Amino acid sequence: MRVVIIGGTGHIGSYLTVRLYEAGYTVLCVCRGERKPYRDHPAWSHIQYVHLDRTAEEGAGNFGERICELNADAVIDLTCYTPNSASQLVQSLDGGVCHLLHCGTVWVHGHSVEVPTTEDALRQPFGDYGIRKQAIEHYLLNEAHTRLPVTVLHPGHLVGPGWYPINPQGNFNPDVFEVLAAGRELTLPNLGMETVHHVHADDVAQAFVCALTHRDAAVGQAFHVVSPRALTLRGYAEQIAAWLGQPARLAFLPFDEWKTAVNERDARVTLDHIAHSPNCSIEKARRLLGYSPRYTSLEAIQEAVAFLRKQSRQQP
Numbered sequence: 001m002r003v004v005i006i007g008g009t010g011h012i013g014s015y016l017t018v019r020l021y022e023a024g025y026t027v028l029c030v031c032r033g034e035r036k037p038y039r040d041h042p043a044w045s046h047i048q049y050v051h052l053d054r055t056a057e058e059g060a061g062n063f064g065e066r067i068c069e070l071n072a073d074a075v076i077d078l079t080c081y082t083p084n085s086a087s088q089l090v091q092s093l094d095g096g097v098c099h100l101l102h103c104g105t106v107w108v109h110g111h112s113v114e115v116p117t118t119e120d121a122l123r124q125p126f127g128d129y130g131i132r133k134q135a136i137e138h139y140l141l142n143e144a145h146t147r148l149p150v151t152v153l154h155p156g157h158l159v160g161p162g163w164y165p166i167n168p169q170g171n172f173n174p175d176v177f178e179v180l181a182a183g184r185e186l187t188l189p190n191l192g193m194e195t196v197h198h199v200h201a202d203d204v205a206q207a208f209v210c211a212l213t214h215r216d217a218a219v220g221q222a223f224h225v226v227s228p229r230a231l232t233l234r235g236y237a238e239q240i241a242a243w244l245g246q247p248a249r250l251a252f253l254p255f256d257e258w259k260t261a262v263n264e265r266d267a268r269v270t271l272d273h274i275a276h277s278p279n280c281s282i283e284k285a286r287r288l289l290g291y292s293p294r295y296t297s298l299e300a301i302q303e304a305v306a307f308l309r310k311q312s313r314q315q316p
Helices: 013-022 042-046 054-059 063-068 083-093 128-144 175-181 201-213 233-243 255-261 264-276 283-289 297-314
Strands: 002-006 026-031 048-051 074-077 099-103 150-155 157-159 186-189 198-200 222-225 250-253
Touching: 002 013, 013 026, 013 042, 013 201, 054 063, 054 083, 063 083, 074 083, 083 099, 083 128, 099 128, 099 201, 128 150, 150 201, 157 201, 157 297, 175 186, 175 233, 175 297, 186 233, 186 255, 198 201, 198 297, 201 222, 201 283, 222 283, 233 250, 233 297, 250 255, 255 264
Parallel strands: 002 026, 002 074, 026 048, 074 099, 099 150, 150 222, 157 198, 186 250
Antiparallel strands: none
């Protein structure tokens, strides 16, 4: 099978491209040519690169046609962020591929009601990103029932070597891990009982391969792709501190007080994460696709933090 990956050198694509090659697929990696993959692997010498600037091609109204010209059996779209982008691709691929797989986000749910949240839970997205991705999902799944076989996979907070994981404060500031490593006091917003739900990028890649393999079960469906269990911010801090060889010295402040001690960006990112507090079920993906994540949230985070700390020590 000939598979096109749009965004094949990004966080997910760096693992997915290799997995597909090892599984025997012919892989065409669509990218702008500005980024090297996050992981080295002999498979990259066998991958066909297609350099396309999606923004420029969409502006000219050509992106969907350019993808269609690649004559793929399946297209995996990891970089679609607007309904217009989705529409342009679908209209060009209609009848031209046997499977379109779209990368969504658990942000389509908004805040949790009953947890763990299942895929059929009422969608109440908030914030520009979640609202746009929910609109894309709605459009694509409607198309799946009328003109084009589509599957939507919704990852949680991506983790992997080479980029910063969401930390126990709910933002991307890597200094939080150094505070815990030094045994210093870390202040968390509220009572630290909000949740985050990570997933290793390789487990997301696994889910895409599973969806390709189990096409009949996957078409017309949306699936959560996260680790087996979410983490509370407090439990996250305690476990990472213990892994770093320190007791967790934690303090707690109401968010409006807590945010005055961090920069504006960290406060904004934390508020977005604690307002969502994702805690998602993967039972549907397990049952229909055979999805079986290799990493717990903590295992994925530990791998990423160890990589970042090693890199930091190697800096001159």
